[in-house]
Amino acid sequence: MPVPAPNLYPPFNIVRLSHVEYRVRDLAASRAFYVDILGLQVTHEESGRLYLRAMEERGHHCIVLVEADTADVGVLGFKLYDEPDLERAERFFAEKSLPTAWVERPHMGRTLRTRDPWGIPLEFYVRMDRLPPIHQKYRLYNGVKPLRIDHFNMFSADVDASVAFYGEMGFRVTEYTEDDESGRLWAAWMHRKGGVHDVAFTNGLGPRLHHTAFWVPTPLNIIDLLDLMSTSGYVANIERGPGRHGISNAFFLYVRDPDGHRIEIYCSDYQTVDPDLEPIRWSLTDPQRQTLWGAPAPKSWFEEGSTFESAEPVPSQLKAQPIIAP
Amino acid sequence: MPVPAPNLYPPFNIVRLSHVEYRVRDLAASRAFYVDILGLQVTHEESGRLYLRAMEERGHHCIVLVEADTADVGVLGFKLYDEPDLERAERFFAEKSLPTAWVERPHMGRTLRTRDPWGIPLEFYVRMDRLPPIHQKYRLYNGVKPLRIDHFNMFSADVDASVAFYGEMGFRVTEYTEDDESGRLWAAWMHRKGGVHDVAFTNGLGPRLHHTAFWVPTPLNIIDLLDLMSTSGYVANIERGPGRHGISNAFFLYVRDPDGHRIEIYCSDYQTVDPDLEPIRWSLTDPQRQTLWGAPAPKSWFEEGSTFESAEPVPSQLKAQPIIAP
Amino acid sequence: MPVPAPNLYPPFNIVRLSHVEYRVRDLAASRAFYVDILGLQVTHEESGRLYLRAMEERGHHCIVLVEADTADVGVLGFKLYDEPDLERAERFFAEKSLPTAWVERPHMGRTLRTRDPWGIPLEFYVRMDRLPPIHQKYRLYNGVKPLRIDHFNMFSADVDASVAFYGEMGFRVTEYTEDDESGRLWAAWMHRKGGVHDVAFTNGLGPRLHHTAFWVPTPLNIIDLLDLMSTSGYVANIERGPGRHGISNAFFLYVRDPDGHRIEIYCSDYQTVDPDLEPIRWSLTDPQRQTLWGAPAPKSWFEEGSTFESAEPVPSQLKAQPIIAP
Amino acid sequence: MPVPAPNLYPPFNIVRLSHVEYRVRDLAASRAFYVDILGLQVTHEESGRLYLRAMEERGHHCIVLVEADTADVGVLGFKLYDEPDLERAERFFAEKSLPTAWVERPHMGRTLRTRDPWGIPLEFYVRMDRLPPIHQKYRLYNGVKPLRIDHFNMFSADVDASVAFYGEMGFRVTEYTEDDESGRLWAAWMHRKGGVHDVAFTNGLGPRLHHTAFWVPTPLNIIDLLDLMSTSGYVANIERGPGRHGISNAFFLYVRDPDGHRIEIYCSDYQTVDPDLEPIRWSLTDPQRQTLWGAPAPKSWFEEGSTFESAEPVPSQLKAQPIIAP
Structure with missing residues (x-):
């Protein structure tokens, strides 16, 4: 098995993925998409910057939209368990000669800014402004009724190496795709918070962000979103789905x-809190891996992604390719 | 508008589509598909012949499966309102020099056998054995939980002519696709029972049966069927969907x-009982006609169909073509 | 069987129930309820009067709200098939010495105003302003996402007589509750448009309107409405449910x-277009009649209703009583 | 606030609730209920003993049914993180002079048997036989399609004390009901695995087990179960619901x-992994606490529960009472 054993005693305690900063070229257009179509809630708005949360989140934000000349990804944020974890995290990255800095972030406590070995900008924190619950304010539910941020999926030019590094930080593999010939990882799903993933890595020109996912209550909310998008000017923004992934069993x-x-809009994965949970292996040649129901994904889905600020992607050396829709 | 005005006083009163006879090459394999996967209920079984009904139907059957050397369609059945309608129907077809015969059909009363001008075998009846209700015997629900037969969709080499003929019989157009250039019909949906259709016609090599549709309670039943088929050996039998049709608004x-x-497994169309219901026009060039969410249908869906017993299909002369998935 | 045989050739052709006029004491409060909570769409608004339609309706209105000093019911409206049906209807009521008048109704063509033998104000019409479809304008969907008006349920002091009268007009019984001892009807469900009912009658102080029902897509829309009402100041307006009726099998x-x-918000009944559909009998002593899952209805549900304008209710002589929640 | 601060560094690491042993008087009847109606899967069967798991569980069992003369609860089981946690747990209970023993349990590794201060029998383990995944074997899904065991709810005669004890073990309070007058806890929900609860305590004659809950995909599965139970001889086994709890926001x-x-059959709570998640307070006098939609719970729900083997319940001294359905 090409998957490392879970690190039961990681160097610092990551609770979960927390937030992403997207740089966008037209904040009004992005606001319309994230707020009016997806239904995320505005928690703070200032010139050139918009903070959003999903319906059951009490942290101040899961997305920050920042108006910019270039559309890329500013940073991926993760919440740590307790104050000492911040120092331990700083030591972990510094010992690997990765850049570390303590930065001031609005609405957040002390924040460690760093990068992973491939340049993905990361930030770690313990405290973020906590907001009153709105999950029972049903008048506010709108769009796809997003409940919470669920995971980040990243292109990696070396998935084995990415999995080793994030595994050392305590992320545990739940499912993975193996290239049968080379025995190398083609993709892997890794979690901290007890679902199928907080982060995932897919082979390709990397590092790039493939997608950020949001959890919704039922498949019917996803059907509602499709109906809404397709009749309000967003039909071209629908890329793939609805379907069920073989991997993770999620409706997507x-x-x-x-x-x-x-x-990604997403529901129906499963609980993974058992530290002895056995990772599920999929072959790269199994089309049900992608879509349990058999339909291949479109080319754009395999090739396009968002670059990270100041992180130049490089091609993967892995030659194996998945089945792509013609 | 290329659509004829509704015939408010048709020559005889058709209540609804009723049943289809499919000729199949391996009755056991078909039984497994229709009973164990789709969840239709067996009402009578004899050597080489299987009768099925859906969960809310009280008529004896909506599908008859007959073992045969060739897989084609034996007949399409329609229920008439009252005994005098049988004679009126006989007269209608005879006056058009179409073949008519009174036939004995098991589990049915007096039955008129005929063909439409293109050779589609039709039968009309008033009485069929009525069975006790099972719609509240929830232990019997299985597979996709089919509630009732909903419609037949047929390839026609001359949709304008088909619509004129069935319109004369009292079928009313609810939606239609027009070829913008020629002003001719590319497809039409026509009903008797108050939904979007009992019969529909699509341009192509015809006559052939494109599909028979069943109504199910909610989109989640369709998702359940996809999960079941894809994990029990039927993934290759999934052809298209799930999606929402622009036409009819159905989830399919x-x-x-x-x-x-x-x-077709189908839910969510709308009520059409108003005799002054305005037909909805779609352009052949509008991809949302096929799928509101934008995905084109696969080639097989446009080209393949079941022939009718003793009815040789002929090509359509209409050159316009819809958008097809590459 | 205490239920009359269906009248296959009624004196005039009623297509379906169409609309209700509610007189309300505070139009702004009613607007908030019907528009912001239920999600009906405003089609016309004038001083003291509001017209509403549901999402798949193309007729101008299914509810008219009229500001008045007394909250009662102005009229129940029904759509007829064709112009000659209006004259036939006028003759039918006149021959029974019931009051008839041709009235001007905004947004409607020629309209016959009359009353049933117990004083329920009725109006019949063929033409109503037709509006463009909005069923695929998903941005407009709101509240419980009401698709169409479904039926009226009325208290009757003599259900046998009400059923006989409406049966003569062509309404066909689909289900009924019988008092085992007296053999008299306690309640009956009667349809024209092919569902379980356009009108229903329940034993009690009558005539009064028990409820008007709206059809919604799935049970989840009803759950959404409960969440919305209970967290936006309408928790006391929830009277009964959610549940499934034994009768009609509807989720309510x-x-x-x-x-x-x-x-009533309602989904999941069944198709009843067959003229030989066998009515389903329920015993008054069977609690699953009311709620398949066993819970009895509250007292208010059995006792309270809306009076009709100028129609004094009288008590029923039927002594039998259903099971009522303590 | 009467709720203790979360113990971020508990004496041993409990991953989640794991299993319950129910003693039942007729194993065949219980098998029919749990397997044919609820849809749990049999993993091992031997004379007088049945092991069951839910669809996404890979541990050998979440319920053990044991035939016995008395219907009570044998033990509540919890999974620990790693081997050293077993010793730490043994020390924790021994230091409090609670009984501890290492017991042999079939299908499980080393198991610590103990009791909480009120006599509730508990067992802790790290290893249980792991079984192949079945969550994508959709042919096996049946009944309510239970995905996983979710929580235990217990009557306690002193909720403040129970919460203090389980809080010391690392369970964190997510929501609680406070008696406004005395300032004492009437009920509390506490978790380890990141949902609203692994354990909950409700004021009453205790210790007794109020219920064990299972997680299902959507509210429609619960509606399916109601339909199935009410039409296959189990209508009297339906006690309360469906509804949405104010507390936990769950559909139940x-x-x-x-x-x-x-x-309890249950879906739709929320993620609680943040260690700084603020507990939500409810007043005992708020009826929406019990049911967001306003309906009070029946008396049996407040009064009846299962005793634990060899643990005599005692009455609570707390006089305050919730609203109970008449």
Whole structure:
């Protein structure tokens, strides 16, 4: 098995993925998409910057939209368990000669800014402004009724190496795709918070962000979103789905925001809190891996992604390719 | 508008579509598909012949499966309102020099056998054995939980002519696709029972049966069927969907039986009982006609269909073509 | 069987129930309820009067709200098939010495105003302003996403007589509750348009309107409405449900408008177009009749209703009583 | 706030609730209920003993049914993180002079048997036989399609004390009901695995087990179960629901097994992994606490529960009472 054993005693305690900063070229257009179509809630708005949360989140934001000349990804944020974890995290990255800095972030406590070995900008924190619950304010539910941010999926030019690094930080593999010939990983799903993933890596020109996913209550909310998008000017933003992934068993839909950032809408994965949970292996040649129901994904889905600020992607050396829709 | 005005006082009163006879090459394989996967209920079984009904039907059968060397369609059945309608129907077809015969059909009263001008075998009846209700015997619900037969969709080499003929019989157009250039019909949906259609016609090599549709309670039943088919050996029988048709607004899935007969699983159309209901026009060039969410249908869906017994299909002269998935 | 045989050739052709006029004491409060909570669409608004339609309706209105000093019911409206049916209807009521008048109704063609033998104000018409379809304008969907008006349920002091009268007009019984001892009808469900009912009668102080029902897509829309009402100031307006009726098999919820007019939200009944459909009998002593899952209905549900304008209700002589929640 | 601060560094690491042993008087009747109606899967069967798991579980069992003369609860099981946690747990209970023993349990590794201060029998383990995944074997899904065991709810005669004890073990309070007058806890929900609860305590004659809950995909599965139970001889086993709890926001149904053990079917709570998640307070006088939609719970739901083997319940001294359905 090409998957590392879970690191039961990681160097610092990551609770979950937390937030993403998207840089967008037209904040009004992005606001319309994320707020009026997806239904995320505005928690703070200032010139050139918009903070959003999903319906059951009490942290201040899961998305920050920042108006910019280039549409890329500013940072991926993760919440740590307790204050000492911040120092331990700083030591972990510093010992690997990765850049670390303590930065001031609005609405957040002390924040460690760093990068992974391939340049993905990361930030870690313990405290973020906590907001009153709105999950029972049903008048506010709108669009796809997003409940919470669920995971980040990243292109990696070396998935084995990415999995080793994030595994050392305590992310545990739940499912993975193996290239039968080379025995190398083609993709892997890794979690901290007890679902199928907080982060996932897919082989390709990397590092790039493939998508950010949001959890919704039922498949019917996803059907509602498709109906809404297709009759209000967003039919071209629908990229793939609805369908069920073989991997993760999730019911999914992929849509693109006005800048092309990809958002997955997602429900129905499973609980993974057992530390002895056995990772599920899929072969790269099994089309049900992608879609349990058999339909291949479109080419754009395999090839397009969002670059990270100041992180130049490089091609993967892995030659194996999945089945792609003609 | 290329659509004829509704015939408010038709020559005889058709209540609804009623049943289809499919000829199949391996009755056991078809039984497994229709009973174990789709969840239709067996009402009578004899050597080489199987009668099925859906969960809310009280008539004896909506599908008859007959073992045969060739997989084609034996007949399409329609229920008439009252005994005098049988004579009126006989007169209608006879006056058009179409073949008519009174036939004995098991589990049915007096039955008129005839063909439409293109050779589609039709039968009309008033009485069929009535069975006790099972719609509240929830232990019997299985597969996709089919509630009732909903419509027949047929390829026609001359949709204008088909619509004129069935319109004369009292079928009313609810939606239609027009070829913008020629002003001719490319497809039309026509009803008797108060939904979007009992019969529909699509341009192509005809006459052939494109599909028979079944009504199910909610889109989630269709998702359940996809999960079941894709994990029990029927993934290759999934042809198109799930999706929402622009036309009819229905949530749909198309599957193929072991002989390739196409079955649509369907929910969410709308009520059409108003005799002054305005037909909705769609342009052949509008891709949302096919799928509101934008995905084109596969080639097989446009080209393949079941022939009718002793009815040789002929090509359409209409050159216009819809958008087809590459 | 205490149920009359269906009248296959009624004196005039009623297509379906069409609309209700509710008189309300505070039009702004009623607007908030019907538009913001239920999600009906405003089609015309003038001083003291509001016209509403549901999402798949193309007729101008299914509810007219009229501001008045007394909260009662102005009229129940029904759509006829063709112009000659209007004259036939006029003759039918006149021959029974019931009052008839041709009235001007805004947004409607020639309209016959009359009353049934117990004083229920009725109006019949063929033409109503037809509006463009909005069923695929998904941005407009709101509240419970009401698709169409489904039926009226009325208290009757003599259900046998009500059923006989409406049966003569062509309404066909689909299900009924019989008092085992007296053999008399306690309640009956009667349809024209092919569902379980356009009108229903329940034993009690009558005539009064028990409720008007709206059809919605799935049970999840009803759950959404419960969540919305209970967290936006309408928790006291929830009267009964959610549940499944034994009778009709419908998934239901009963809510009360600001004046106490009762609205049923409803999905999942079955198709009844067969003229030989066998009525289903229920015993008054069977609690699953009311709620398949066993819970009895509250007292208010059995006792409260809206009076009709100028129609004094009288008590029923039938002594039998259903099971009522303590 | 009467709720203790979360213990971020508990003495041993509990991953989640794991299993319950129910003693039942007629194993065949219980098998019919849990397997044919609820849809749990049999993983091992031997004379007088049945092991069951839910669809996404890979551990060997979440319920053990043991035939016995008395219907009570044998033990509540919890999974620990790693081997050293077993020793730490043993020390924790021994230091409090609670009984500890290492027991042999079939299909499980080393198991610590103990009791909480009120006599509730508990067992802790790290290893249980792991079984192949079945969550994508959709042919096996049946009944309510239970995905996983979710929580235990217990009557406690002193909720403040129970919460203090389980809080010391690392369970964190997510929501609680406070008696406004005395300032004492009337009920509390506490979790380890990142949902609203692994354990909950409700004021009353205790210790007794109020219910064990199972997680299902959507509210429609709960509606399916109601339809199935009410038409296959189990209508009297339906106790309360469907409804949405104010507390936890869950969509719920309570049913009773053939011995009266209460099972909750449950979906839609929220993620609670943040260690700084603020507990939500509810007043005992707020009826929406119980049911967001306003309906009070029946008396049996407040009064009846399953005793634990060899643990005599005692009455609570707390006088405050919730609103109970008449």
